[in-house]
Amino acid sequence: MEFPDKPLLHFMCHCSDCDLLWNGAYMGFVYPTDEVSIGGEKSNFKYSAGSGLILEIDFCSHCGTKVASRPEIVDGLTYIPAGFLKNEMEFSPQVEIFAYNKYKCFGDPETLVESFDHNGTLERISAVIEAMNQA
Ligand SMILES: [Zn+2]
Numbered sequence: 522m523e524f525p526d527k528p529l530l531h532f533m534c535h536c537s538d539c540d541l542l543w544n545g546a547y548m549g550f551v552y553p554t555d556e557v558s559i560g561g562e563k564s565n566f567k568y569s570a571g572s573g574l575i576l577e578i579d580f581c582s583h584c585g586t587k588v589a590s591r592p593e594i595v596d597g598l599t600y601i602p603a604g605f606l607k608n609e610m611e612f613s614p615q616v617e618i619f620a621y622n623k624y625k626c627f628g629d630p631e632t633l634v635e636s637f638d639h640n641g642t643l644e645r646i647s648a649v650i651e652a653m654n655q656a
Pocket of ligand 1: 535536538539540547
């Protein structure tokens with residue numbers, strides 16, 4: 522895998538799809554799709570997310586581990602699960618979406634900058650990224 526040193530965001534999603542897909546919540550880093558490369562043999566599946574738009578997930582063809590996801594609702598961004606970079610970077614969630622559906626045990630991490638009760642559109646997420654880069 523190759524990534525820029527610094528992700529655009531440390532991100533969590535508490536939606537009911539992620540609850541099932543990632544077993545609790547999605548936790549990961551957000552990168553521009555064209556700056557990420559993931560080697561190895563991958564398979565891919567797509568489904569219609571709650572927004573009605575497509576969510577695409579790459580997974581290892583051998584063990585099934587999910588390695589990346591690309592929600593159409595934020596076209597141009599790729600999400601990499603936090604576990605892949607655990608040795609390189611401390612996961613410090615900055616934005617969470619679908620907070621209404623969050624497990625109470627997650628609490629409110631002190632690194633959180635924005636918490637959206639429902640979805641994070643490209644406009645909302647872009648605004649947060651922009652604000653953080655000006656800070
Ligand atoms: Zn989700």
